[in-house]
Amino acid sequence: AKEGSGQRAGTHAAGAMAALALAFAMVLRAQWLTLAISLLLPPLAWLSGRAQLPALRPVALAVAAVVLIRLLLNRYVLDYGFGDTPLLNGLWVAYAVPAASFAVTSWLLRRERDDQYVAAFEAAAALLGALFVLLQIRHGVHAGKPFGPDWVFAERALDAAALSLMAVALHAVAQRWARPVLGLAAKAGAFGALGLGGLLLVLNPWTEPAVVGAWPVATLLLP
Numbered sequence: 367a368k369e370g371s372g373q374r375a376g377t378h379a380a381g382a383m384a385a386l387a388l389a390f391a392m393v394l395r396a397q398w399l400t401l402a403i404s405l406l407l408p409p410l411a412w413l414s415g416r417a418q419l420p421a422l423r424p425v426a427l428a429v430a431a432v433v434l435i436r437l438l439l440n441r442y443v444l445d446y447g448f449g450d451t452p453l454l455n456g457l458w459v460a461y462a463v464p465a466a467s468f469a470v471t472s473w474l475l476r477r478e479r480d481d482q483y484v485a486a487f488e489a490a491a492a493l494l495g496a497l498f499v500l501l502q503i504r505h506g507v508h509a510g511k512p513f514g515p516d517w518v519f520a521e522r523a524l525d526a527a528a529l530s531l532m533a534v535a536l537h538a539v540a541q542r543w544a545r546p547v548l549g550l551a552a553k554a555g556a557f558g559a560l561g562l563g564g565l566l567l568v569l570n571p572w573t574e575p576a577v578v579g580a581w582p583v584a585t586l587l588l589p
Contacts, residue, residue, distance in 0.1 A: 376417025380425070383409060387429075396446050397460035400436045403429060404464035407487075411474035423483045426471060430490055433464055437494065443513075450510035457501050457512065465494035485547045492536060492551040499528050519571065526562035529555045 367375040383406050390402040407426055414422040437443060437460065448456035472487035505512040507521045533555035540549035 372417040373419060376413045376419045376422070379413050379417070380410070380419070380422060383413075396442075397448075397456060400433055401459050401463055403436075404433045404467040407433075407467050407471040408474060411471045415474065415478035420479075423475060423481075426475070427483055427486060430468065430471075430487065433468075434490060434494075437461065437464065437497075448505065448510070448512060452506040452510075453502060455502075455505060455510070457498060457505060461494055461498035461501060465491050465498055468494060488545060488547045489551065492548060496529070496532055496551075496555065499532065500525055503528060519566075519569070519574070522562060522566055522569070526559050526566060529559035529562065533559060 387403060387406055390399055394402055407429055410422050410426040410429065413419060414426065443460075446456065446460060448460065468487050468491035472484050472491060475481075475487065476484045501512045503521060503524045507518060507524070508516065533552045536548050536552035536555060539545065540547075540552055
């Protein structure tokens, strides 16, 4: 960098991060490894613009693919220990921080050029953010077990409400900063909420056993 060769400096820095990634893989496991890999993404995006190394953009996307595979297609994620405390649990480390890392990476890449890589990171950030919220709901409803077979009425209702709120938030962001990918994510969330709403009309406490609490209105309405 002192010699004025930004690309050479960037290449060395990228090699250093690759060595860090290898060290993470040897030392860490479970959600901590996924977290460490996801935290490499913003530096890669920053280096891509700072050192004028556009080849780092597909490298960052490949690293992102590793994170997504570990969180979405990895059967061992079922064995991760997230803790039993509602809200304050390991899901923040496993899903929320990688989602934030993806969002920061998309912003850094967009400063250099707004292309398909930016869109991919925006979509991944929205996906992981939505998954984090839905898993937090499941974790709270099922007393610390975010992965299980039961999908009870209370969880379905909370999922529908959460998807609706996320769709509104994503739509506002998409309109404010003209982000078409986030607009598509908002539509997907809205359709998901509508689908769940229709399901709730069919599978509700009138037609199936479900605990609705002891509020007076609920007890008066139910037979």
